[in-house]
Amino acid sequence: MQIKLKLHNTLTGKKEIFEPLNPTHVGMYVCGPTVYGEAHLGHARSAIVFDVIFRYLQFLDYKVRYVRNITDVGHLEQDADEGEDKIAKKARLQQLEPMEVAQHYTDAYHRDMELLNVKKPGIEPRATGHILEQIELIEKIINNGFAYEVNGSVYFDVEKYNEHKPYGLLSGRKIEDLQSGTRELAGQSEKRSALDFALWKKAAPEHIMRWRSPWSVGFPGWHLECSAMSAKYLGEQFDIHGGGMDLMFPHHECEIAQCEAGNNASPARYWLHNNMITINGQKMGKSLGNFITLQELFSGNHQLLEQAYSPMTVRFFILQAHYRSTLDFGNEALQAAQKGYKKLINALRILKEFNYEEQSENIDEKNTQQINQICDNCFHAINDDFNTARLVAQLFNLVKKINSIHVHQIALHSIENATFNRMKELFTRFTEDVLGLKEEESFDGKALINALLEFYKEAKAEKDYETVDAVRAKLKQQGIVVKDMKTGIDWAYEE
Amino acid sequence: MQIKLKLHNTLTGKKEIFEPLNPTHVGMYVCGPTVYGEAHLGHARSAIVFDVIFRYLQFLDYKVRYVRNITDVGHLEQDADEGEDKIAKKARLQQLEPMEVAQHYTDAYHRDMELLNVKKPGIEPRATGHILEQIELIEKIINNGFAYEVNGSVYFDVEKYNEHKPYGLLSGRKIEDLQSGTRELAGQSEKRSALDFALWKKAAPEHIMRWRSPWSVGFPGWHLECSAMSAKYLGEQFDIHGGGMDLMFPHHECEIAQCEAGNNASPARYWLHNNMITINGQKMGKSLGNFITLQELFSGNHQLLEQAYSPMTVRFFILQAHYRSTLDFGNEALQAAQKGYKKLINALRILKEFNYEEQSENIDEKNTQQINQICDNCFHAINDDFNTARLVAQLFNLVKKINSIHVHQIALHSIENATFNRMKELFTRFTEDVLGLKEEESFDGKALINALLEFYKEAKAEKDYETVDAVRAKLKQQGIVVKDMKTGIDWAYEE
Numbered sequence: 010m011q012i013k014l015k016l017h018n019t020l021t022g023k024k025e026i027f028e029p030l031n032p033t034h035v036g037m038y039v040c041g042p043t044v045y046g047e048a049h050l051g052h053a054r055s056a057i058v059f060d061v062i063f064r065y066l067q068f069l070d071y072k073v074r075y076v077r078n079i080t081d082v083g084h085l086e087q088d089a090d091e092g093e094d095k096i097a098k099k100a101r102l103q104q105l106e107p108m109e110v111a112q113h114y115t116d117a118y119h120r121d122m123e124l125l126n127v128k129k130p131g132i133e134p135r136a137t138g139h140i141l142e143q144i145e146l147i148e149k150i151i152n153n154g155f156a157y158e159v160n161g162s163v164y165f166d167v168e169k170y171n172e173h174k175p176y177g178l179l180s181g182r183k184i185e186d187l188q189s190g191t192r193e194l195a196g197q198s199e200k201r202s203a204l205d206f207a208l209w210k211k212a213a214p215e216h217i218m219r220w221r222s223p224w225s226v227g228f229p230g231w232h233l234e235c236s237a238m239s240a241k242y243l244g245e246q247f248d249i250h251g252g253g254m255d256l257m258f259p260h261h262e263c264e265i266a267q268c269e270a271g272n273n274a275s276p277a278r279y280w281l282h283n284n285m286i287t288i289n290g291q292k293m294g295k296s297l298g299n300f301i302t303l304q305e306l307f308s309g310n311h312q313l314l315e316q317a318y319s320p321m322t323v324r325f326f327i328l329q330a331h332y333r334s335t336l337d338f339g340n341e342a343l344q345a346a347q348k349g350y351k352k353l354i355n356a357l358r359i360l361k362e363f364n365y366e367e368q369s370e371n372i373d374e375k376n377t378q379q380i381n382q383i384c385d386n387c388f389h390a391i392n393d394d395f396n397t398a399r400l401v402a403q404l405f406n407l408v409k410k411i412n413s414i415h416v417h418q419i420a421l422h423s424i425e426n427a428t429f430n431r432m433k434e435l436f437t438r439f440t441e442d443v444l445g446l447k448e449e450e451s452f453d454g455k456a457l458i459n460a461l462l463e464f465y466k467e468a469k470a471e472k473d474y475e476t477v478d479a480v481r482a483k484l485k486q487q488g489i490v491v492k493d494m495k496t497g498i499d500w501a502y503e504e
Numbered sequence: 505m506q507i508k509l510k511l512h513n514t515l516t517g518k519k520e521i522f523e524p525l526n527p528t529h530v531g532m533y534v535c536g537p538t539v540y541g542e543a544h545l546g547h548a549r550s551a552i553v554f555d556v557i558f559r560y561l562q563f564l565d566y567k568v569r570y571v572r573n574i575t576d577v578g579h580l581e582q583d584a585d586e587g588e589d590k591i592a593k594k595a596r597l598q599q600l601e602p603m604e605v606a607q608h609y610t611d612a613y614h615r616d617m618e619l620l621n622v623k624k625p626g627i628e629p630r631a632t633g634h635i636l637e638q639i640e641l642i643e644k645i646i647n648n649g650f651a652y653e654v655n656g657s658v659y660f661d662v663e664k665y666n667e668h669k670p671y672g673l674l675s676g677r678k679i680e681d682l683q684s685g686t687r688e689l690a691g692q693s694e695k696r697s698a699l700d701f702a703l704w705k706k707a708a709p710e711h712i713m714r715w716r717s718p719w720s721v722g723f724p725g726w727h728l729e730c731s732a733m734s735a736k737y738l739g740e741q742f743d744i745h746g747g748g749m750d751l752m753f754p755h756h757e758c759e760i761a762q763c764e765a766g767n768n769a770s771p772a773r774y775w776l777h778n779n780m781i782t783i784n785g786q787k788m789g790k791s792l793g794n795f796i797t798l799q800e801l802f803s804g805n806h807q808l809l810e811q812a813y814s815p816m817t818v819r820f821f822i823l824q825a826h827y828r829s830t831l832d833f834g835n836e837a838l839q840a841a842q843k844g845y846k847k848l849i850n851a852l853r854i855l856k857e858f859n860y861e862e863q864s865e866n867i868d869e870k871n872t873q874q875i876n877q878i879c880d881n882c883f884h885a886i887n888d889d890f891n892t893a894r895l896v897a898q899l900f901n902l903v904k905k906i907n908s909i910h911v912h913q914i915a916l917h918s919i920e921n922a923t924f925n926r927m928k929e930l931f932t933r934f935t936e937d938v939l940g941l942k943e944e945e946s947f948d949g950k951a952l953i954n955a956l957l958e959f960y961k962e963a964k965a966e967k968d969y970e971t972v973d974a975v976r977a978k979l980k981q982q983g984i985v986v987k988d989m990k991t992g993i994d995w996a997y998e999e
Contacts, residue, residue, distance in 0.1 A: 074604070108627045108737060109569070116624050119614075129611050132603045138633025141715050220636050242603060348999050355996040416989050451997060452982035454949035460978040461952065464959060464971075476959075483955040487947035494911050501850040502946060504843050 014069065017333060017394045019257065019280040020179055024394055027279065029248045035071045036247030037063065038239040038277065040256050041133070043080040044114035045095040047302040048121045050286045050323075050338060051293060055253045057324055057445075058283040058332040060127045062251070062395055064443050076242050077130035079118075081111035082137045082218050083210075083231040088260075090200070090207040090230070097217055107218050108137075121303045124320040126445045132242050136234035140220045143229040143237045146271045147208045147222075155270035159199040161211030161225025165266065167204040174269050176204075179280060180258035206263055208233055232263035239276055240268065250277035254284055283332040288313070289339055301338070315340040318347065321449045325350035328397040328444055349401070354448050356408040357440055359415045365429050369422035376410070377425045383407055384435050391443065400439065407436050458489060458500055465491060466498055509564065512828060512889045514752065514775040515674055519889055522774065524743045530566045531742030532558065533734040533772065535751055536628070538575040539609035540590040542797040543616045545781045545818075545833060546788060550748045552819055552940075553778040553827040555622045557746070557890055559938050571737050572625035574613075576606035577632045577713050578705075578726045583755075585695070585702040585725070592712055602713050603632075616798045619815040621940045627737050631729035635715045638724040638732045641766045642703045642717075650765035654694040656706030656720025660761065662699040669764050671699075674775060675753035701758055703728055727758035734771055735763065745772035749779050778827040783808070784834055796833070810835040813842065816944045820845035823892040823939055844896070849943050851903040852935055854910045860924050864917035871905070872920045878902055879930050886938065895934065902931050953984060953995055960986060961993055 014027040029035045039059045042052055059077070066073045086092040100107040122129075136143075147163055150156040155170050156163050167176050171184045187204055211225035212218075219226045239247065245268065252261060261280065268276040285292070288299040301311050309317030318326075326346035330336040383406045390399035410432070414424070424432075440446050461480050468476035481491050484500065492499045509522040524530045534554045537547055554572070561568045581587040595602040610630075617624075631638075642658055645651045650665050651658050662671055666679045682699055706720035707713075714721045734742065740763065747756060756775065763771040780787070783794040796806050804812030813821075821841035825831040878901045885894035905927070909919070919927075935941050956975050963971035976986050979995065987994045 074601070106569070106627070106737060108629070112624075112627050129607075132601070132607050134603070135630075135633055138630055141635050145716065221640065242601060351997045351999045355999065358996070359994075415994075416991065450949055452949060452953070452984055454945055454947060454952060456978075456982055457949060457952035457956065458947070460956060460975075463978075480955075483951075483958075487951055489947055496911065499854075499910075501853070502846045504846045504850065 012388050012392045014065075014392045015394055016279055016281060018278075019282050020278075022181070025279070029071065030246065030278070033070075033072055035066050035073045035249065036243035037066070037073060037075050037249040037251065038235070038243055038247065039075070039077045039130070039250070040235060040252035040260070041077040041079050041130075042114075042118050043084040043095055044111045044118060045084075045099045046114060047304060048118050049293065049300060049302050050288075050306070051253065052118070053121070053125060053303055053323060054286050054327050054332075054336065055251075055283050056122055056127045057125060057327045058395075059251045059281075060445060061328065061397060061443060062249070062281070063128060063130075064445055065391060065395065068438065068443050074132070074243060075130040076132045076134065076239065078235060078238055079111070079115055079133060079135045080231070080234065081108070081115070081135050083229050083234065085231065088231070090210070091198075094216070094218060094228070100217070111135075111137075117304075124307065125303075125324050126320070126447055128445070134238045134242065136229070136238075137218070139234060139238050139241065140222075140229065142241055143233045144209075144222050146233065146237045146240070146267065147229075149271040150208065150267065153270055153273075155266075156208055157201070158224050161227060162199055162207060163209040163224055164200050164205040165208055165263070165270070166201065167206070167266070168202055170266050170270055174266075176266055177258075177262060179262050179265060182258065182262075206230060206232060206259065208267075232260055233267060235260075236264050236267040236271070236276065239264075240272060245272040245274040245276065247277055249279045249281060251281040251283070254282040257282055281332075284335050287335055287337045290337060293338075313340075316344075318343045319449050319451065321354075321446055322347040322350050324444075325353070325401075325446060328446075329401055331394070331396050331398045333394070334398075349405075350446065352408055353401075353404060353440060353446065356411040357437065357448070359411055360433050360436060363414075363433075365422070365426065367422060368426045371423055372425055373423040376423065377428045380407070380410055380424065380428050380432050383410070384431055387435060387439055391439075397444065400444070404436065404439060407432060411436070458484065462491065462498060462500060469498075507883050507887045509560075509887045510889055511774055511776060513773075514777050515773075517676070520774070524566065525741065525773070528565075528567055530561050530568045530744065531738035532561070532568060532570050532744040532746065533730070533738055533742065534570070534572045534625070534745070535730060535747035535755070536572040536574050536625075537609075537613050538579040538590055539606045539613060540579075540594045541609060542799060543613050544788065544795060544797050545783075545801070546748065547613070548616070548620060548798055548818060549781050549822050549827075549831065550746075550778050551617055551622045552620060552822045553890075554746045554776075555940060556823065556892060556938060557744070557776070558623060558625075559940055560886055560890060563933065563938050569627070569738060570625040571627045571629065571734065573730060573733055574606075574610055574628060574630045575726070575729065576603070576610070576630050578724050578729065580726065583726070585705070586693075589711070589713060589723070595712070606630075606632075612799075619802065620798075620819050621815070621942055623940070629733045629737065631724070631733075632713070634729060634733050634736065635717075635724065637736055638728045639704075639717050641728065641732045641735070641762065642724075644766040645703065645762060648765055648768075650761075651703055652696070653719050656722060657694055657702060658704040658719055659695050659700045660703055660758070660765070661696065662701070662761070663697055665761050665765055669761075671761055672753075672757060674757050674760060677753065677757075701725060701727060701754065703762075727755055728762060730755075731759050731762040731766070731771065734759075735767060740767040740769040740771065742772055744774045744776060746776040746778070749777040752777055776827075779830050782830055782832045785832060788833075808835075811839075813838045814944050814946065816849075816941055817842040817845050819939075820848070820896075820941060823941075824896055826889070826891050826893045828889070829893075844900075845941065847903055848896075848899060848935060848941065851906040852932065852943070854906055855928050855931060858909075858928075860917070860921065862917060863921045866918055867920055868918040871918065872923045875902070875905055875919065875923050875927050878905070879926055882930060882934055886934075892939065895939070899931065899934060902927060906931070953979065957986065957993060957995060964993075 015024045016027050017024050063073055063075050084095050096107050096110050100110045156165050170176055176184050207230035209222055209224055209227055209229055211227040218228055268274055291299060293300055305311040306318050306323055326343055383403055386403045387400055390396045390403055465480040488503045489500050490503045492501055510519045511522050512519050558568060558570050576591060579590050591602050591605050595605045651660050665671055671679050702725035704717055704719055704722055704724055706722040713723055763769055786794055788795055800806040801813050801818055821838055878898055881898045882895055885891045885898055960975040983998045984995050985998045987996055
């Protein structure tokens, strides 16, 4: 079966067949977090969506170089060109060095991503670690005539650039509309036009994060790092650039302009954007009080939450929707996701423990054919712009087949051997390798030890020494010793 | 009780009372890994030793800024000034971009450190992320007359420096001895003297990792990063600098020289060095075939290993020795550590579950006094240059007390209430917070479910429906459903 992978390219607005620049390798860049706060559902969605894309490209045997950055400087309040750096502000409030703040939230992000079973990118560059590369890119842009210096700061000249290449291609905006939509600068800004954006900012005296440059001691503009780092690690042209839809304008638009102006190349061939998460239909926002961090979700510790939701429940919830659709958070939806995840994992356990011994003489042709069709449909789903919603639906069709052979084992051997093996392999690989779902042992092992000890106590009281010995032996196999003391019965790890 | 913390300062060769520059804050810098291979026992020892120091300083209520770096450029083969970069070499062999190699082994290091319960440092700077800072430090050293440029490379002038400040203070070496001990350069080197070391190297054409500098497109010398990054994040003078004893010369000696030459300041007041791990009495080395990575230790997958050793067993093994002593690895020693670790953790479990209800009328004065003495001794041990070997011995004295009140509960209430509480708090904090040992649930939870299901089956066969219902109920409490099918009995996660 040969079905080609299609993906929706924001740059063209069309679904296109994926053709990498190099037939066996894929270069992919995704915008990572600005590390000044705990990760929330929005971070989880972007990370999980592109994780599945990364995983599926690897499933297809591409050698993928996946770069996801850490923004630890230059991202100012309100994504603006004036104002305080988000990380420096947090550092000021917490009386810490900015790099301690960045490290703390980078570590917290890594912890959450690991819980969500998000694979680590191959390279995770930090903006502060690439100041020289950013300075060099600014020099190229200035030399090509698309940026100007004012008082030690450097701005990108959008109008000048637009004479060369249209600005706004990605987001489908026209410069005339943008111009009429922006307020007059009224002389209080260094920028020639409100559309221009900062490449380098001279540091105000109170600004802690600062580096030497040909223009001033200062810091790079937020949009710059992604252009400099993607070019460094993936080349001036690469395959896929991803990020949340909220980054499409101006961030990604500016990235394209910087790369075109500096390297005379459009950086990525395919631009992919995941849609947003709403909370009970509303936009998520700190001021709206409906801002839920991942740690709050995992612990259930938030007024909007009826219970805790495990990382795999959250992951499954996100994958039940197509990445380009909006996704509304709510307790009911999460509870349904919890059910669905457990259904899938139960089927996975059954499948793994099944031994297909011998093909029956009476092949159930219809069932065999249905299973093959569902397997084909799994590929159709994921190849259609990574439609995990449809893939999950197809996997549930397989769950029905798996459950029925679990209950009526006779049905198992009436499936053609090759078809059974195909189902087993695909179900396992799609669930674990592509969707990245893994079994969460949600039970408390110590409670199980105590349950066994209760049988031990009862048996002892009834002088049923056979059972007493049996419990003792089973626990000993697990490195647990039963302690029979005058003061009671307890257990300990075998020393 | 007020006992002062003393530590052995390599710089003076003496045990000194610890007095931080700022009475409430401590700045500490420790040399981290060069990320071109899997972490081994040597990495574990250094990381765990300084983790305990970090933890104990926090226990003492210091606000600690702990910086541990990642070396991802500049560390050449044989720690030399000529030859291939360790990371670039690995990248060449694995056909990867150097930053992919660095990221891979950084992630692997983080994984292993997390397993070993090593706390993350507050800041973890990468050498490649601080090229500008390193260039600025070189400029200062050149301006002060202690470095010279040859063909685009810059070298530190050790003899010139020695006229200003003695070189070799840390390792106790004299420049005359060093000079007579080094081979003649015989004109094939750019260096004026064999003692000189590289601050900046012009990149050979095949060298991939390279940055622009005032002298050439090249890369920084290995020793430089620690001087630049410690000054950036801790200031030109800070409290503690740590690392393995193998780094004392030349690496740390060069760091001091660079800081003195560039900033006119001796960077750290206290230099701490952990001793090495030998394997069955031999030095560990790749060529000797006795090189054991942490992953091999944890899995038992190495010809020298009789079994797998859990991360906490390894951690306990390392803490059973004082950090300045050599430590010999062997199966017997590890097996003894496994026993010791479990003894400690069993006592911790007992202590946590104990309810001290009411003080008896007959206080056992002698026992109470002994317990107080042991608690005092714990402080004496750790305050004496972080002597974890002696601290562990004292904790085992408490284990005896804890076990005896476990078996004879009457003994518990005969200990003075305040003393019991002191023991409980100190034993818990020293074990968990300072030594960083935590309970490893070494049993297999699913095997326990299956053990319960066996009782279920038996009870069902014997029509003992009370037991059948009891097992079913206990498993349901843990979110496990028993599946009674024609084809057999199985369990599933409740959906």
